[in-house]
Amino acid sequence: MSDQPQGSRLFSRGSWLETSRTAEVLRAETTGGLLLIVAAVVALVWANSPWHASYADLRDLVVGPEALHLDLSLGAWAADGLLAIFFFVAGLELKREFVAGDLRDPRRAVLPVVAAVAGMVVPALVYVAINLGSDDLVGWAIPTATDIAFALAILAVINTHLPSGLRTFLLALAVVDDLLAITVIAVFYTDDLHLLWLAAAAVPIAAFAALARRDHGAWLLVPLGLVAWTFVHSSGVHATVAGVLLGFMIPVRRAHAVEHVVRPISAGVAVPLFAFFSAGVYVGGLDGLIEAETDPIAVGIVVGLVLGKTVGITGATWLLARFTRADLDDDLAWADVLGMSMLAGVGFTVSLLISELAFGAGTTAEEHAKVGVLTGSLLAALLAAVVLRSRNRAYRRICELEERDDDGDGIPDVFQRGDGTR
Structure with missing residues (x-):
């Protein structure tokens, strides 16, 4: 290995604690991603079958109390309610990563932050360029998102053994991407803002924060969270923002325990159900598919996800390496950066949500x-699979090195120095 300082190596290994935790998170997200894919396929098949009307009836079925303005369709409940759980987990991730994770170190945070920003800006510019002069520019944010669960499910299917440095980067990229996505939703897709309801939401959120720091009364967190969600929903701000805010309120010392309980619900129930109610698009046969695919809206999104993400993330990484004189980790190559950038083009969950917010459901x-x-x-997943699969032999060799524990202390030797873990 090179004697170059660890901070000047791109995609280098993090600490053993961070690496082992990342592996645990990614395993849970992989399972959820597989369920997500199954749910999306079922929805697409049902929505384009002879029984497509029954799918639409189920999705549009209204339930909930009208007095509280919560008489929503099942599809809206999935987007506003279930995805709040997904963004609550994202809030936990954000706080933990930037307070206690490897990303608290600016040298390690700069790559995923810069890559995530470029990976959102370039796809947005691509979409705008293709739709310039039309009334559809409102959809500029659709190709900016990355779906970590879907991406990991693809990796599981193609049996790619990503090295720990790439796994950590992918998770950190997704965490920063989620923060940027929820900021975009809150700022650009909020209509008819009601400040009184927003101010009211601050009360249960503050109570939630105070209670989360105590060792007793945790059972009250759920009803407080529900009240906060209701008030944010009534304010006109998308209700998923409440999920992120509540996630921020959990102390870092308790975040892992809370995440251990909530993440399976998010990955295994909330996101797949959202995919089921959101991905069931009625195409209308080959003619309908051609019409949809040739619409500048769809073209902008496809090119943004496939080309924009790849150019944005790879380009940002190259510029960072060029101007900071930082090299890739010795075991990695630029093909790995290209493959990861393509994989980030899997937008899916948040992209589907922004599609509804931008254009309105049912249009x-x-x-x-x-x-x-x-x-x-x-398409992004298939291209990434080809590139990453071609590097699988190298990944296997790296993974074997990262799992080797000759001294039998439970910590792989590569994560150790003379005085302990790194």
């Missing part, structure tokens, strides 16, 4: 946008 523009999301995510 032709929204349906075409969702076709673009599904097509772009699938």
Whole structure:
């Protein structure tokens, strides 16, 4: 290995604690990603079968108390309610990563932060360039998201053994991407803001924060969270923002325990159900598919996800290496950066959500946008699979090295120095 300082190596290994935790998180997300894919396929098949009307009836079934303005369709409950759980986990991840994780070190945080920003800006510019002069520019944010669960499911299917440095980067990229996505949703896709309801939401959120720091009364966190979610929903801000805010309120010392309980619900129930209610786009046969795919909305999304993400993340990484004189880790090559950048083009969950927010549920523009999301995510996944699969022999060798524990102390030797773990 080179004697170059660890901080000047791109995609270098983090600490053993961070690496082992990352592996645990990614295993849970992989399982959820597989369920997500199954749910999306079932929805697509049902929505385009002779019984497609029954799928639409189920998705549009309204339930909930009208007095509280919560008489929502099942599809809306999935987008506003279930995805709040997903973003609650994202909030936990964000706080833990930037307070106690490897990303608290600016030298390690700079790569995923810069890559995530470039990976959102370039796809947005691509979409705008293709749709310039039309009334559809509102969909600019659709190709900016990365779906970690879907991406990991693809890796599981192709049996790619990513080295720990790439795994940590992928998770950190997704965490920063989630922060940027929820900021975009809150700022650009909020209509009819009601400040009184937003101020009211601060009360249960503050109570949630105070109670989360105590060792007793944890059972009250759920009802407080529900009240906060209701008030944020009534304020006009998308209710998923409440999930992130509540996640931020959990102390770092308790975040892992809370995440251990909530993540399986998010990955195994909330996100797959959202995918089921959101991905069921009625195409209308080959003619309908051609019409949707040739719509500039869909073209902008596909090119943004496939090309924009790849150019943005790879380009940002190259510029960072060029101007900081930082080299890739010795075991890795630029093909790995290219493959990871392509994998980040799997937008899916958040892209589907933004499609609904941008164009309105049930509109032709929204349906075409969702076709673009599904097509772009699938194409990005296939291209990434080809590139990463071609590097699998090298990945296996690195993984064997990272699992070797000759002294039998439970910590792989590569994560140790003379005085303990790194």
